[in-house]
Amino acid sequence: MKVTKETIEHVANLARLNLTEQEKEKLTTEMEDIISYVDKLNELDTSGVSPTAHVIPIKNVFREDEAKASYDREKILANAPSTENGCFKVPKVVE
């Protein structure tokens, strides 16, 4: 599988990463190495094999619908880099 610089840029944008030109070049080679290697899986015929998302057979795990006390706001906001009026603060969002 050929990995292009454009692919790296697209994926980095999806993952919200800024990459320097150097990083892009390095990652292009490394990703191509790794992806060529994982393409090894194509040697296996998996038609008709169902995918396993959960390795142990658990189903129907539920909580009763009971409201309990929430946390103090100070605790929720304590680790935030920027807050204002009891809220998390971010740069202005433009829709």
Add this chain to the structure above:
Amino acid sequence: MELYELTAHELSDLIKDKKASAVEITESLLNRIEETENKVESYLTVCKEEALAKAKEVQARIDKGEAKSPLAGIPMALKDNMCTEGIATTCGSKMLENFIPPYSATVVKKLAEEDAILLGKLNMDEFAMGGSNENSYFKKTKNPWDLERVPGGSSGGSAASVASGQAVFSLGSDTGGSIRQPAAFCGVVGMKPTYGTVSRFGLVAFASSLDQIGPLTKDVTDCALVLNAITGHDKMDSTSADIQYPDYTKALLNDVKGMKIGYPKEYLGKGISEDVKKAVLDAIDTYKSLGAECEEFSLPITEYAIPAYYLIACAEASSNLARYDGIKYGYRAAKYTDLLDLYKQTRSEGFGAEVKRRIMLGTYALSSGYYDAYYKKALQVRTIIKQEFDKAFSKYDFIIGPTTPTTAFKLGEKTANPLEMYLEDIYTVSVNIAGLPGLVVPCGKDSKGLPIGLQLIGKPFDESTLLRAGYTFEQNTEYHKMRPQI
């Protein structure tokens, strides 16, 4: 013998017999940390005052006959990806350098209920991604057997601290070998329990369907004691198994007579060092001599386990690590132009190279047009891996093999090529993919005097058989008594 050199069950006996107090033991451990930490560098946080205060409080209750757990008064430490209320939990990342959780992980609460003493938080590869601890943002932990070598990873601090007497036991987490590989490299006992056996609530997620917390200890008896404390159903974790949990100490029998043991030929094939291979074959001979039946068998899927593992783990990680965006907690870049730039700058500056590489791979594998070819394919291969193990377990009580192809490597030796580093996980990742328990016990040293770890792989929820086999091995060998000179 100094107190810090002893196992948990030995110390527990001393406490019971009033030959040592929780405070004396804690002081011994804290002194040991002070003496050796500049060389080993296992800890990211040492909670000296809190530990001493807790030891005093626990001893008072031991004296009143209230604190009866075998772990009461035993000093231990936690990998820094388990949330501790009021104590920094960094995951070895710049991203969480200043993060102080407002809540504690279920395992942290369970150990507190047992009156174990928390000494501090241990170094790790950033977000548990790596096999050498070189991916920690803060420091590089050293292997206590040779300070120029890595302790393994990602639970490197957990293994190095126990091996060097800086903690009586520790907890690590294992996503693809992160408990077992450092346990092997540092010559201690490490157990990755069956997926769902130990609550993940409060464990900072790397790959949710693979992560599992487990103990690193000085011997198998301690492993059973710690398992008793940390396993159990947790309502806060939907993937926690709601089963009857056994008393693991009941499995500590010196007897493997008539047991059927399989060893996969793919685990002793190309790539393995001669020293490791010899130690594993010697261990097989030991089991044979004790009356077990040992047989070679084939696990042909082995070579596909690593690609499947990296796809599943990285895909889940790319989603799990998306929450580190500089808004709610953790690092935020100093300079940014707008919201999009805030995200990108924060994540680019806050994450290290390996974490970014895996986020990139995982994002790619899940992105539009590639899902079926990569992620879904990997989940299908997972089904096949699980089936091959099921088949093996219809014949064998457990499986035996090496933990790693080589012993501990030198710092900086393998940082240049990430793919090469990934291939080191060949013997460990299948266990996570299939959700099985895996126990590592020391089984020898190589020509350089570095420890070698024997890996025992069990049926789901059959930790007891592994403990019994590990215990029997210990009772008939001396490897678990090896201690490094620092």
Add this chain to the structure above:
Amino acid sequence: MEYEVVIGLEVHAELSTKSKIYCSCTTEFGGEENTHCCPICTGMPGVLPVLNKNVVEYAVKAGLATNCTIAEFSKQDRKNYFYPDLPKAYQTSQYDLPLCKEGYIDIEVEGEKKRIGITRIHIEEDAGKLMHDEWETGTLVDYNRCGVPLIEIVSEPDIRSAEEAKAYVENLKAILEYIEVSDCKMQEGSLRADVNLSVRPKGQKEFGTRTEMKNLNSFRSIVRAVEAETQRQINEIESGGVVVQETRRWDDNKGVSYAMRSKEEAHDYRYFPEPDLVPIVLEKEWIEKVKEALPELPDARRKRYIAEFGLPEYDAGILTSSKRLADFFEEAVSKNSNTKAVSNWIMGDLMRILKEKNLEVDQIPFPAEYLANLIGLIDKGTISGTIAKKVFEKMFDSGKDPQVIVKEEGLEVVSDEGALVEVVKKILESNPQSVADYKSGKEKAFGFLVGQAMKETRGKANPQLINKILKEELEK
């Protein structure tokens, strides 16, 4: 050229559970910012979700009430995207195996019945709220709504006009209210719709390119947005342009929509099965039990009103359009069997006053029993119809029982014949022209004189008595 509009709706309804979908924080509306939060719903490192049992049951009820097939095996998935209102940077939702699929509801527009297909209903979590701060230097984030359970109801592209879209949402709202899974308060955002819309030349089979307008939270905005977007697309095509597939934001104040800027990555949500949650496997017997326990739905209730109370179809339709209104009606009817009068009062004065005062049915300040009492007062002849209308207004002001209002204000009909004869005599004296007109055969003049007499008594006179006395006096 003549065009046809093709519309599909995605309706989001917040479920009225006590606690959030994956944690125990309250779902209560309002509250100080970030006070209905915990590490789980704010996505702190290490937390895990556990699914609220009632979310599954409520969603299954909604599915059964809209004729869906309930999946016996269902799972939850992660929808990944970065936005400040989404603390985990993924929304837990359902992708390829939703809880409910392939249902329908029936609507009626201008007397024509039509069936609108429902593609699927799935469960998911709501996001937080963004607010601009005072100085416009940034945006503030409140996670109180984050993790409130939602169902998303996706329709087939079966809708062909703004009126049909409105009727569909109205019916859906009524159903969700009837089965009590959502309080559907559009002004609080607990029911909102995304509109997918395209146009095509009439007769063409293929769909045109569609746009999506998000978060419309009133019937008025749905209708206006559909009309405006239809026209915009037609204009675009007529002027030789093409419709671009995009997400647009509807500005209800200005009556126009704008293309949203955050479209650059073409929505690559990278869905994958949520590893922290396990599959939902429902047994047939359980589904059957839920189905049997469903309350009467709007359609059945409408039919019953026609059969049981003999109401016209139109009236029955209006009365059952909202559960609260229908409950109000039935409560009143249980206290006063004059069904026709109860229906007329609700359809007439009640609805008018609600509209004038901008109130919802559950904000009526008096119990349905008082309406029954009011009708009782008219039927017994204690007050006149004219006075009753005034009393009804006063009931909205004070919330008092009409019997009390009538007593306190002395509004009973005057049936004292002696007193009324005096009133009539006075009226005849002061209106000689009308008397003359009546006598010359102009019947109209009689009505005028009745009116004058009623006016003199401020409407309290017994009208039958006034009629009788007036006739007698004029014959003299």
